Amino acid sequence: xxxxxxxxxxxxVAKITLSGELDSLSARVFQKEIEKVALQSPTELVLDMEHLxxxxxxxxxxxxxSKQKMGVGLTIYVVKPQEAIVDTLEKTGLQHSVNIVxxxxx
Amino acid sequence: xADIRIDYYPxxxxxxxxxRRGHPLPFGATMVPxxxxxxVYSSAAISCTLVLFERGAPEPYAEIPFPDEFRIGDVFxxxxxxxxxxxxxxxxxxxxxxxxxEGYRFNKDVILSDPYAKVLGGRDTWRAQPNWDDVxxxxxxxxxxxxxxxxxxxxxxxxxxLSIYEMHVRGFTSHPSAxxxxxxxxSGIRSxxxxxxxxxxxxxxxxxxxxxxxxxxxxxxPITGELLVNYWGYSTVNFFSPKAGYAAxxxxxxxxxxxxxxxxxxxxxxxEVFLDVVFNHTAEGDHRGHTISFRGIxxxxxxxxxPEGYYFNFSGTGNTLNCxxxxxxxxVLDCLRYWASDYHIDGFRFDLAAxxxxxxxxxxxxxxxxxxxxxxxxxxxxCKLIAEAWDAGGLYQVGSFPAYGRxxxxxxxxxxxxxxxxxxxxxxxxxxxxxVQGSPDLYSLRGPTAxxxxxxxxxGFTLYDMFAxxxxxxxxxxxxxxxxxxxxxxxxSGWEGETDDPEVNFLRHKQVKNALTILMVSQGVPxxxxxxxxxxxxxxxxxxxxxxxxxxxxxxxxxxxNPDLFHYAQQILRFRRAHPVLRSANHFRHYDYVGSGxxxxxxxxTLAWRxxxxxxxxxxxxxxxxxxxxxxxxxxxxxxxxxxxxxESLHFExxxxxxxxxxxxxxxxxMTNSQDIHLIGEEPLLEDQSGFFxxxxxxxxxVAK
Numbered sequence: 001x002x003x004x005x006x007x008x009x010x011x012x013v014a015k016i017t018l019s020g021e022l023d024s025l026s027a028r029v030f031q032k033e034i035e036k037v038a039l040q041s042p043t044e045l046v047l048d049m050e051h052l053x054x055x056x057x058x059x060x061x062x063x064x065x066s067k068q069k070m071g072v073g074l075t076i077y078v079v080k081p082q083e084a085i086v087d088t089l090e091k092t093g094l095q096h097s098v099n100i101v102x103x104x105x106x
Numbered sequence: 107x108a109d110i111r112i113d114y115y116p117x118x119x120x121x122x123x124x125x126r127r128g129h130p131l132p133f134g135a136t137m138v139p140x141x142x143x144x145x146v147y148s149s150a151a152i153s154c155t156l157v158l159f160e161r162g163a164p165e166p167y168a169e170i171p172f173p174d175e176f177r178i179g180d181v182f183x184x185x186x187x188x189x190x191x192x193x194x195x196x197x198x199x200x201x202x203x204x205x206x207x208e209g210y211r212f213n214k215d216v217i218l219s220d221p222y223a224k225v226l227g228g229r230d231t232w233r234a235q236p237n238w239d240d241v242x243x244x245x246x247x248x249x250x251x252x253x254x255x256x257x258x259x260x261x262x263x264x265x266x267x268l269s270i271y272e273m274h275v276r277g278f279t280s281h282p283s284a285x286x287x288x289x290x291x292x293s294g295i296r297s298x299x300x301x302x303x304x305x306x307x308x309x310x311x312x313x314x315x316x317x318x319x320x321x322x323x324x325x326x327x328p329i330t331g332e333l334l335v336n337y338w339g340y341s342t343v344n345f346f347s348p349k350a351g352y353a354a355x356x357x358x359x360x361x362x363x364x365x366x367x368x369x370x371x372x373x374x375x376x377x378e379v380f381l382d383v384v385f386n387h388t389a390e391g392d393h394r395g396h397t398i399s400f401r402g403i404x405x406x407x408x409x410x411x412x413p414e415g416y417y418f419n420f421s422g423t424g425n426t427l428n429c430x431x432x433x434x435x436x437x438v439l440d441c442l443r444y445w446a447s448d449y450h451i452d453g454f455r456f457d458l459a460a461x462x463x464x465x466x467x468x469x470x471x472x473x474x475x476x477x478x479x480x481x482x483x484x485x486x487x488x489c490k491l492i493a494e495a496w497d498a499g500g501l502y503q504v505g506s507f508p509a510y511g512r513x514x515x516x517x518x519x520x521x522x523x524x525x526x527x528x529x530x531x532x533x534x535x536x537x538x539x540x541x542v543q544g545s546p547d548l549y550s551l552r553g554p555t556a557x558x559x560x561x562x563x564x565x566g567f568t569l570y571d572m573f574a575x576x577x578x579x580x581x582x583x584x585x586x587x588x589x590x591x592x593x594x595x596x597x598x599s600g601w602e603g604e605t606d607d608p609e610v611n612f613l614r615h616k617q618v619k620n621a622l623t624i625l626m627v628s629q630g631v632p633x634x635x636x637x638x639x640x641x642x643x644x645x646x647x648x649x650x651x652x653x654x655x656x657x658x659x660x661x662x663x664x665x666x667x668n669p670d671l672f673h674y675a676q677q678i679l680r681f682r683r684a685h686p687v688l689r690s691a692n693h694f695r696h697y698d699y700v701g702s703g704x705x706x707x708x709x710x711x712t713l714a715w716r717x718x719x720x721x722x723x724x725x726x727x728x729x730x731x732x733x734x735x736x737x738x739x740x741x742x743x744x745x746x747x748x749x750x751x752x753x754e755s756l757h758f759e760x761x762x763x764x765x766x767x768x769x770x771x772x773x774x775x776x777m778t779n780s781q782d783i784h785l786i787g788e789e790p791l792l793e794d795q796s797g798f799f800x801x802x803x804x805x806x807x808x809v810a811k
Contacts (some may be wrong), residue, residue: 058192
């Protein structure tokens with residue numbers, strides 16, 4: 001499945017929608033997108049993963065990168081991730097750094 | 107900005123790959139802006155080639171010879187630009203002489219792992235069938251250092267306050283009864299942290315988790331046809347990489363993160379993490395073994411060789427790492443520093459550590475530089491260092507291991523004495539008195555904290571099997587029952603193996619409780635083996651190194667079948683933690699230095715104040731005065747322990763308490779369920795304060811209050 005990514009920043013909320021497979025090649029695209037939205041200093045990062053089928057270690061690293069790039073003040077929401085992705089987040093302890101939700105609360 | 111610095115730009119190009127002269131330190135592959143710095147040492151290679159792979163690719167995509175001017179001393183170093191950190195796998199080819207009789211075994215046809223690789227690919231999932239034709243089976247990869255530790259750091263619990271639980275990563279949660287999602291992994295252990303807390307231990311010691319190959323010497327069980335593998339893992343492929351197959355995320359290459367997550371979570375729950383480290387040999391075997399890394403990079407440096415160029419075999423496994431060569435010594439030091447700083451490891455247990463004190467020709471050193479370096483290292487300053495103070499070459503150093511005021515030891519004499527005493531051997535009382543005091547006969551200057559006390563460990567019978575088998579039953583290992591130790595000091599309690607006889611089974615349970623009690627009331631640092639708290643059996647196999655089977659997997663349903671054992675283990679562990687008088691950092695002085703009327707420790711027999719030291723005696727009682735706890739700095743309750751390994755019950759006269767307090771019964775292993783041990787604070791009053799009967803082969807613990 002091809003990887004697609006869309007982003008918008010509204011009122012300090014950066015929303016990124018990911019779909020397809022996030023492997024080490026597409027992780028670079030993801031990282032560029034993070035760098036782009038970081039320029040607007042968002043306080044919340046909402047990652048819509050409902051249609052993301054797979055996330056490799058490279059993808060996970062971008063989540064860590066997001067936190068490092070935008071500081072601890074950034075709240076990250078992972079919206080509707082598929083079970084395999086939640087599983088990987090849990091095994092590697094990343095679930096503590098993000099909020100896994102069914103819907104972005106705001 | 108970092109990326110405009112001139113030294114981050116390439117100066118050379120080879121087949122489209124850009125690079126420049128690298129930095130010789132640190133060794134290994136280090137991420138630098140725009141690239142990776144590669145540095146590798148070889149004292150005798152004529153040339154070196156860096157080999158680059160896309161992850162999992164059958165052939166390398168590039169091979170870059172190190173230009174001559176990139177070698178500084180004996181170190182080849184190069185920075186390569188524009189590499190994909192995530193997908194890169196790298197190795198080396200080393201060219202040089204192949205003259206085994208002179209110690210050289212170079213072969214440029216073999217692609218070699220980096221001894222300093224931080225992640226190794228190739229055995230990503232436990233027992234997944236490897237590609238046997240792979241040109242590069244153990245592939246060096248890069249590790250990221252971006253793990254978020256938050257405020258975690260090693261716990262630095264005083265060693266005398268620890269209760270250690272020796273554990274195998276796979277064995278702990280592989281059994282279906284573990285009912286965990288990620289069976290047999292670091293993540294699986296994490297799901298069982300509540301259990302570890304409820305048991306009451308505060309330190310886990312993981313059997314080897316450095317990358318090893320479970321397929322090494324794999325073969326078929328002659329009896330069952332099952333595959334026998336290198337299950338224990340005492341055969342290191344790489345010292346810096348965690349075992350990928352122990353991580354549920356190993357197939358994603360996320361084992362570093364999964365292990366760090368486990369350690370962070372254990373620390374949050376007050377549990378320290380020790381690693382069992384194997385620096386005495388590697389997985390490359392003897393002259394017939396595979397060349398994976400060290401042999402092809404610098405055979406003469408990394409291994410102890412005979413004058414004819416063969417491998418010394420002090421480890422019993424084919425080769426011996428040349429630990430007191432200055433370069434190897436530095437590698438060991440770098441490795442432990444890395445685990446202490448990057449993984450927040452609290453302590454290390456060194457397998458066959460006596461080897462670490464041998465010179466390059468194999469002779470024992472009086473002042474071994476490696477052991478001294480480790481003892482005084484600033485980064486390891488708060489790490490616990492524990493030696494298995496013997497080796498397979500006959501060097502036995504329990505009590506005499508070069509300690510530099512730092513090293514503790516697996517006290518093999520504690521194990522042997524307690525086993526023989528429990529089994530009913532005569533002539534053990536004098537030695538038992540030493541063992542319960544933290545073995546001052548062995549560690550007079552080092553204190554009781556030098557003594558890691560244990561009755562059973564991975565090597566040998568489980569605690570339960572010690573009371574169920576006279577002899578080892580290792581047929582399933584496929585070596586005609588010739589492997590494993592013969593001096594088990596075990597006693598089957600009247601029947602070899604499983605039985606329905608309630609009397610035999612009662613005695614076995616009682617003996618397990620006796621052993622746990624003696625362990626927990628002894629000065630020193632207690633260690634129990636995973637599963638001993640619930641009566642785990644290996645069916646008489648005392649050397650299960652190759653069994654990836656239920657014999658090694660902890661059967662959690664034992665909690666239901668042996669509830670008395672688990673309850674007892676829980677309470678006796680709590681008792682130790684509740685009573686500082688059991689956890690002294692210094693040896694007893696044998697007199698009353700606080701004015702309480704009792705000496706810090708006193709010995710008794712069936713008559714108070716009159717221990718029976720005679721050869722035929724099987725009784726020993728001792729009293730620890732609570733006012734002398736922690737050198738008299740803390741007030742604790744006074745504790746009295748009576749041990750009767752005679753085959754009949756005996757009446758023990760009690761010391762009279764002068765301060766108005768009264769004896770209460772905390773534990774009596776001769777009692778049946780629920781009366782064998784009591785909750786702390788709820789110990790019933792002893793009816794007759796002048797004395798009581800201790801059952802045959804039983805231990806009683808009283809507290810005065």
